[in-house]
Amino acid sequence: MQDEIKQLDQFIKDSQRIVFFGGAGVSTESGIPDFRSKDGLYNQHDVRFDMYQPEYLLSHSCLVNEPKVYYEFHRQKMDTRSIEPNNAHKYLAKLEESGKLLGIVTQNIDGLHQKAGSQAVYEIHGSALRNYCMSCGREYPEDYIFESEEPIPKCSCGGIIRPDITLYEESLPDDQVSGAIHALAKADMLIIGGTSLTVYPAASFINYFKGNTVVVINESEIGVKPAKNTLVIKRKIGEVFTELAKLQNIEL
Numbered sequence: 001m002q003d004e005i006k007q008l009d010q011f012i013k014d015s016q017r018i019v020f021f022g023g024a025g026v027s028t029e030s031g032i033p034d035f036r037s038k039d040g041l042y043n044q045h046d047v048r049f050d051m052y053q054p055e056y057l058l059s060h061s062c063l064v065n066e067p068k069v070y071y072e073f074h075r076q077k078m079d080t081r082s083i084e085p086n087n088a089h090k091y092l093a094k095l096e097e098s099g100k101l102l103g104i105v106t107q108n109i110d111g112l113h114q115k116a117g118s119q120a121v122y123e124i125h126g127s128a129l130r131n132y133c134m135s136c137g138r139e140y141p142e143d144y145i146f147e148s149e150e151p152i153p154k155c156s157c158g159g160i161i162r163p164d165i166t167l168y169e170e171s172l173p174d175d176q177v178s179g180a181i182h183a184l185a186k187a188d189m190l191i192i193g194g195t196s197l198t199v200y201p202a203a204s205f206i207n208y209f210k211g212n213t214v215v216v217i218n219e220s221e222i223g224v225k226p227a228k229n230t231l232v233i234k235r236k237i238g239e240v241f242t243e244l245a246k247l248q249n250i251e252l
């Protein structure tokens with residue numbers, strides 16, 4: 001057993017109010033590509049979408065001005081319904097069950113934390129598993145847009161049904177943001193995992209954390225202000241939590 005896993009175990013034992021802040025790297029081990037990695041969405045060549053910037057395909061402008069293109073891209077690239085949570089999601093669900101985890105703040109829109117059993121999840125970029133009508137607000141089930149045969153899915157009121165995700169040019173959902181900030185401000189330990197901390201304003205939220213212990217689990221180096229206790233583990237987060245669970249005799 002590596003020393004860094006033992007150190008992480010000790011930090012968790014010594015803490016009572018842990019918050020996890022995560023990004024795309026938490027879901028890559030489930031098979032969802034990170035947008036920005038070498039094999040990610042931004043670097044995949046797909047003849048249907050090559051003429052567009054990836055940021056445009058995920059923007060409010062695209063949804064409003066070229067909805068057919070927007071929905072084709074969404075159906076092709078955002079359908080994660082068959083994807084299963086990995087050991088990172090599962091370990092965090094167990095940590096919540098144990099009473100030590102205040103919440104998860106995620107930039108992901110795949111719903112995998114909830115699928116693993118987590119309850120206190122703040123989805124600061126929304127979720128592709130929720131849909132609503134842009135005119136009347138009526139909610140539609142998670143399959144609706146993916147299964148709809150209309151190029152642009154329409155509500156019974158005539159409005160357009162859209163996914164409840166935060167697109168470029170849109171502001172973050174207030175309720176999720178305030179929940180995330182509240183949890184971070186109360187936490188005594190922060191685990192940052194699977195994120196390059198390059199997407200703003202999401203990345204700036206960690207500034208609300210005032211506790212003593214910060215753990216970073218990410219394959220590449222990220223800039224984080226050191227705390228009294230700081231631990232950096234440059235590995236895949238699913239593997240780290242698999243070993244940690246074994247050390248703690250937790251079955252995932």
Ligand SMILES: [Zn+2]
Nearest residue numbers: 133136155157
């Ligand atoms: Zn409607």
